[in-house]
Amino acid sequence: MKKLSKPITELQSEYDFVVVGSGYGGSIAASRMARCGQQVCLLEKGKEFLPGQFPTNLRQAAGEMNFIRGKSPGINRNGLYEFTIGNGINVFKGCGLGGTSLVNANVSIRPEDRVMNDRAWPEAIRDDLESFEEGMKRAWEMLKPNPYPENTNGYPVLKKTEAMRRSAEFMSEPFRLLDINVTFEDKQNHVGIKQAKCTNCGDCVTGCNVGAKNTTAMNYLPDAFNHGADIFTEIHVRYLEKQGDFWRVFFHPVNIGRENFDAPLMFVTAKNVILSAGSLGSTEILLRSAEHGLRLSDRLGKRFTGNGDVLGFGYNNDVPIHGIGLGNRGTDQVAKVGPCITSVIDMRERKQLDSGMTLEEGTVPGPIRGIMAKSLITFSRLVGKDTDRGIGDYLREKWRELKSLVMGPYHGAVDNTQIYLVMTHDDGNGEMELNDGKLSINWRGVGKQEIFHKVNGEILSATKALGGTKIPNPTWNRLMNYDLVTVHPLGGCGMADDASEGVVDHKGQVFSEKTGTALHQGLFVMDGAVIPRPVGTNPLLTISALAERSCKVIAEERGWPLSYEFDPPKIEDQDTSFKGTGVQFTETMRGFFGLGELEDYGVGFEKGKKEKSEFEFTLTIQTEDINDFVKDPDHPAKMVGTMLAPAISPYPMTALRGQFNLFIENPAAPDRKKMAYTAHLKSKEGTDYYFEGFKDVYNDRVIDVWKDTTTLFINLYEGYSSEGKLLGKGKLVIRIADLIRQLKTIKAIHAQNKREGLKAVSTFGRFFAGHVFDTYFRFGS
Structure with a gap:
């Protein structure tokens, strides 16, 4: 599979739509708006992972774990597994290209009719549920859910599924196999992506290394790519501002070194913005x-x-479960574990809607299998409740525990453990706010609601049928004040009929006042944040259906054609991969700029200094392939960042489409070389400028290597090129402190391994040092 994302240096200054986030809502928005012929840019905070690049062991998984709490802004945090620590409830979600679809259990299940008829929804939704049904149909066509194929194509009946049937019978509740977004045959899918069939490895929630899981990275995102959308990763969007008829989307590029210089945020301009950063992310941005x-x-x-x-365990049952994923023990054969979730005991048809629930089995992903034996034994002693008795049973349980400790989690008590995920209806009274610039979740005492005691009782019944020990969520106890963990955060930007009741209208368009129905033109939210109440089951299909519906309404309101036909170019035929290893560094230079000085750089510098007309930039320079960079006589690299020029604009300007050339040789003057900088600047006011700068590397019989390599002569023009009106000249220099910071930012990009990365950085260093020596010592000898 090829990469979908582009390097940040290819970001344009303006788009018809900027979509923030790439989970179900964001991927659908990008796909559908691109199909409408709009110029779409998708910005994702996380990284892009291809099959085979997800963690397979605990060390790798730990490197992708990101715990968010406290007062630090966490502006560079983008680990795949994101835990937000709240007051009363904690949240786990995914952070990568594909959003939480990368690390969820793939379950597509219809919401109950009573949920969608609830008065919490806008009237336009309740009165037109056919449009919601159509949205589900469109999502179903893209995500391709299907049940686990028992006894078909070599797929065995799973022990965990057999155990669920047994539990359902004991509880006198309905059991069925679920529709899951997983591919069970080798094929090229409907948007041109080659997918391998599921191997039953059980590692769905740490990332599918097989490529069988139908994440949005396998369907909606490639579809957006096929229809011309620009996709960028490691872009942390912070906030929005309205400027006339346009939106400014302010963001921080993650981990390129700008934070070392306390550089300002960059921005991209859009006619329309769709926030799809999840319940937490979209709410925080707003x-x-x-x-x-x-x-x-x-x-x-x-x-x-x-x-x-609610998460729970049926520990050390009398029957095998095989619920531990394989991790780095993965196989090309069909294993006995199975996808993360395959079946459900559906208890939603209760007289009272809020008393209903769905109880599903799960698997523990292989990368964390090593901690399971000791953890489960400890929790069973502290909070567990054994459901059967007798000396014989006691001895068998102890023997199975010993086997797990000695032989590992694929044996004994851990191998006989059923994992439960229950979804029901809490009261939906949690709140999110900014506290010292950091998102805070507040919902103290949520775990004490009566419904969670009922859930605990159902888990006990399911475990009793198997003769195990019921273990509740480890944080759900008196000592931890019955705190909860959710993997399905919803709300924060709820739909409603007007602003006094919610944040967005029925299509996700954001209300522009505190009351009434006035709307911000061109601003939408499409993700779980808009859902105004618990769904009571896995919400991905509900989120997807609402996003599909919203996109159709937007297209119809604007008269845009929206085709759902599948005849795209095959992405596998497009070479989007990087050919070699690149090098990246971030540089800050400061000086003065003389507005109106059109002849002399030195005069411009002195004029700017006298008038306190400062000029400063922080630019990130990237080579895509260091070997090509060295071989090309122009030594070109791309450049992006910000510039500050108060004489032009009081706000930081974003520098895009930048070009950097290192040590350009002049055959007519072999003792002179030039470093060239050019970039398009966009001011917050919407004005375009063109920046041009150069360093004159020249041995004039004085050892002035420092001055030459750290002094930049600059021109600033109106418009998009040097053919525009010249506004002034000046000079910039690198300070010692900034140079030290710059050296810390030098790193390899898209290296295949650490050795290749070190080699690329070394090649760049030798190239730079060699040219300095050649200029200042050989020609001067």
Whole structure:
């Protein structure tokens, strides 16, 4: 499979649509708006992972774990597994190209009719459920859910599924196999991606290394790519501002070194913005936007729900389960573990809607299998409840525990453990707010709600049928104040009929006042944040259906054709991979700029200094292939960043489409070489400028290597090129402190391994040092 994302140096200054986030809502928005013929840019905070690149052991998984709490802004945090620590409830979600679809259990299940008829939804939804049904149909066509194929094509009946049937019979509740977004045959899918069949490895929630899981990276995102969308990763969007008819989307490029210089945020301009950063991310962006003056409903951050999520274990059952994923023991053969979730005991048809629930089995992903034996034994002693008795049973349980400790998690007590995920209906009264610039989740005492005691009882019954020990969520106890963990955060930007009740309307368009129905033109939210109540089951299909519906409504309102036909170019035929290893570094230079000085750089510098007309930039320079960079006589690299020029604009300007050339030789003057910088600048006011700079590397019989390699002569023009009106000249220099920071930012990019990365950086260093020596010592000897 080829990469979908582009390097940040290819970011354009303006788009028809900027989509923030790439989970179900964001991927659908990017696909559908691109199909409408719009110029689409998708910005994702996380990294892009291809099959085979997900963690397979605990060390690798630990490197991708990102715990968010406290007061630090966490602006560079983008680990695949993101844990947000709240007050009363904690949240786990995915962070990568594909969003939480990369690390969820793939379950596509219809919401109950009573849920969608609830008055929490806008009237336009309740009165037109056919449009919601159509949205589900469109999502179903893209995600391709299907049940696990028992006794078909070599797929065995799973022990964990047999155990669930047994539990359902004991509980007198309905059992069925679930529709899951997993491919069970080798094929090229409907958008041109080659997918391998599921190997039953059980590692769905740490990332599918097989490529069988139908994440949005396998369907909607390639579809967006096929229809011309620009996709960028490791872009942390912070807030939005409205500028006339356009939106400015302010962001921080993650881990390229700009934070070392305390550089300002960059921005991209859009006619329309669709926030799809998840319940937490979209809410946080709007909360921060409100701090920057955007008028929004007071309901922002309210009605947060964990979708009634409860995790539990049926530990050390009398029957085998085989619920531990393979991790680095993965196989090309069909294993006995199975996809993360395959079946459900569906208890939603209760007289009272909020008493219903779905109980599903799961698997523990292989990368964390090593901690399971000791953890489960400890929790069973502290909070476990054994469901059967007798000296014989006691001895058999102890023997199975010993086997797990000695032989590992694929044996004994751990191998006989059923994992349960329950979804039900909490009261949806959680709140999110910004606290010292950091998102805070507040919902103290949520775990004490009566519904969770009922859930605990159902898990006990399911475990009793198997003769095991019921272990609740380890944080759900008196000592931990019955805190919960959710993998399905919803709400915060809830749908409603007007701003006094919610944040967005029925299609996700954001209300522009605290009351009434006035809307921000061109601003939408499409993800789990808009859902105004718990769904009571896995919400991905509900989220997808609403996003599909919203995109269709937007297209119809604007008169855009939206085709759902599948006849795209095959992405596998497009070579989007990097050929070699590149090098990247970030540089800050500071000086003065003389507005109106059109002849002399030195005069411009002195004029700017006298008038306190400072000029400063922080630019990131990237070579895509260091070997090509060295061989090319122009030694070209790409460049992106920000520039500050108060004489032009009081706000930081974003520098895009930049070009950097290192040590350009002049045959007519072999003792002179030039470093060239050019970039297009976009001001916050919407004005375009063109920046041009050069360093004159020349041995004039004085050892002035420092001055020559750290002094930049600059021109600034109106418009998009040097053919525009010249506005002034000046000079910039690198300070010692900034040079030290710059050296810390030098690193390899898209290296295949650490050795290749070190080799690329070494090649760049030798190239730079060699040219300095050649200029200042050989010609001067």
